[in-house]
Amino acid sequence: MLLDLLQNTIDGIASGATYALLAVGFTLIFGVLRRVNLSFGPAIMLGCYGATWLHLNFQSGLVVLAAATVAGAVLAGAYVERLCFAPHRSGSAIAAMVASFALWMQFEELATLVLPRHIYPFPLLHEGAPFEFLGLTLRPDTLAVLGAAVVLCTLLHRLLYRSRFGLAVRATIENPVAASLAGIDPGRVFVLVFALASAIGGIAGYFIVATHGQVTPMLGMWSTLKGLLAMMLGGLGSLPGAIAGGLALGLIEAHSQWFLGPQLRDLVAYLLLFVLLAANPAWMTRWTTSRSAS
């Protein structure tokens, strides 16, 4: 029993690490733009489809596939930024969000036009047998993902808190008008942050498909929902919050799947989010009390 609990916790943290990366991407975009990018997940999906296409046609290696996923996600993200967010920067948040949904439709159809089957295999990150350790099962690929996520978050922290670019980003999050008075170009920060978030999303996407071993068009909706859910659970307030939200979502899913079964797994996560939002604790509204969320 204790062993099962421990095993579930490990599995939860492993899937939580990728949720955390998705949530970090969402949070970065929401932080500087105060806009929700619904096609964040579909852009990642498109990147994964690009890599799958490369894999099918040229049998490319892992590094090429990872690079292609990230490049595809960033390219798709740039398209989204130009068409949905740059024109609505000072305008309607709802219009920007609905526009990003419209591009989601485009991405999904584009993916199924290029690769029409419902499911495609994706080369696994590591095909070796899992380690056995004190009765616990550890998959080498999830360990690699976990390690990479930790490294990525550390680098991101350094970038945001130890560099001039990070200072500009944080100033823009705090107050874009004051930031522009201090000589920061908010437009440039928006674009760069969008690219950064898309790259992080692309890395998360690569880890997801390379550990699941398959790609489907549903990946877009899946990533958007998981990222949004993790971001909201973390309180929509900060990058540490997003990471905590991602890990929390992974743990909740792993434990509720074990205790209640797969059908109730998603129900528990949504129920928790609904109750949390209804209770509306102060830590969930930190960012939005100073500036409106809508």
Added chain:
Amino acid sequence: MDDFTLGVLTNIGLFSFLALSAYLLLLAGEMSFGQQAFFGVGAYAGGVLTALYSVPLPLAALAAMLLGALAALLVGLPTLRLKGLYFAMATLAAAEIARLLFELLRFQRSIDGELAGPDGTQGFRGIRWVFEHGVEAADFLLLIYGLLAFVLTVLLAVERSRLGATLRSIGEDPELAASLGVDVDRFKLGVAACAGALAALGGVLFAHHNTYIEPRNFDIMLGVHSLAYALIGGLGTALGPLLGVALDIGLLEGSRLFGGTRMIVFGGLVAVLLIVRPRGLLDEQLVHRFTSRTLRRR
């Protein structure tokens, strides 16, 4: 009229109810990702009543609308004071909870020697009231558009009344509205209940048109689509959401012009349209210009 045209027209009518439901809440300044839940509640409730208990469709529709309004109150009570993204995410969570509950819902009875009723992820087959009572597809289409015309007449009348002005004032600035003596919370709850009932009515008709429903019908895609319909068509008049639905289902699916690239064309059009007209084709300014001109002519 051939079957294809009939099907397209029916779908435009059915999804208009859902788009109007999203539109009502947008007017009150709330963006809901969850109206599809009440569409689903209506579909399941109406289907269970007619298929399992042989309740006549009109009665079942009324009961379903009531249930839709109640469900909307249940979701709205704890969440309507939330702002922007928080409300959107709370409604999204509620709608996903509803969809997952539909997946768990197993409630079958033997009707004429055959098991009927919701069967979890297997869906709900045999909602045959319309066929058993000899209603032709064209008659059902008339019924849908008759109801839609009634709803539209009411909504257009409300929009020209003091009630409509209050609704828009809450959407523009709830604090200002409150300072003018509007009970914003109660008003929003009322709007949410009406929007829930409207979505449920669409759901009942949807279930009886299709005869088969499954939980997947009521996923987040449907909710975001209805929101998009309302915004593309325009927030200036209740005719806007209808225009949005007609543009997507009618023009693009109906014309079969673009074949396999329909969503690429539609998605691009919507994104560009929203840059030019961020509050939709029939936005407030256009509607205002039009109504003031017709008033002057009188």
